[in-house]
Amino acid sequence: MNTAYLSLGSNLGDRYEMLRDAIQLLRQQTGLEVSRLSSIYETDPVGYTEQAIFLNMVVEIKSELCAEEILFICLETEQTLGRIRQFRWGPRCIDLDILLFNDENIELEKLTVPHPRMHERGFVLFPLIELVPDGVHPLTGVPFGKYAEGQKEGVHIW
Numbered sequence: 583m584n585t586a587y588l589s590l591g592s593n594l595g596d597r598y599e600m601l602r603d604a605i606q607l608l609r610q611q612t613g614l615e616v617s618r619l620s621s622i623y624e625t626d627p628v629g630y631t632e633q634a635i636f637l638n639m640v641v642e643i644k645s646e647l648c649a650e651e652i653l654f655i656c657l658e659t660e661q662t663l664g665r666i667r668q669f670r671w672g673p674r675c676i677d678l679d680i681l682l683f684n685d686e687n688i689e690l691e692k693l694t695v696p697h698p699r700m701h702e703r704g705f706v707l708f709p710l711i712e713l714v715p716d717g718v719h720p721l722t723g724v725p726f727g728k729y730a731e732g733q734k735e736g737v738h739i740w
């Protein structure tokens with residue numbers, strides 16, 4: 583059985599409804615169990631900052647599917663909920679990113695796991711730490727809590 587952690591985010595439309603609907607669609611997938619949910623966080627945009635405030639969370643997935651099959655489900659879920667990719671860092675109604683897949687290092691054209699920017703993102707680290715308080719980065723061995731130090735600004739429980 584594989585364990586994966588997905589980061590969910592939304593800053594367009596009814597953000598809460600988008601997160602709720604994405605989780606509902608994930609739960610309808612055969613071969614995949616949404617086993618735990620973090621709290622929802624309201625977070626200041628990072629990267630491209632001229633956009634609306636996000637709602638973010640992390641979900642734990644248990645599945646026999648491989649990482650690429652889970653990626654396909656994430657992309658299909660975004661499409662079902664109407665995501666239109668206007669520009670790379672732009673606003674989005676829903677975003678699902680694979681953060682971790684077991685402790686594996688995956689480097690494919692369309693998929694890099696662990697997510698390459700997860701250690702720089704408070705909006706990922708704080709919800710992830712809720713689910714795996716003692717978790718460490720599979721490649722660096724650094725605890726996620728250590729990466730989270732100094733990244734609390736702009737990240738608030740919603």
Ligand SMILES: Nc1nc2nc(S)n(CCO)c2c(=O)[nH]1
Nearest residue numbers: 591625626627628629636671705
């Ligand atoms: N707070 C916050 N900032 C973000 N910047 C980008 S791009 N994104 C999209 C995720 O890659 C986010 C996000 O989900 N939350």
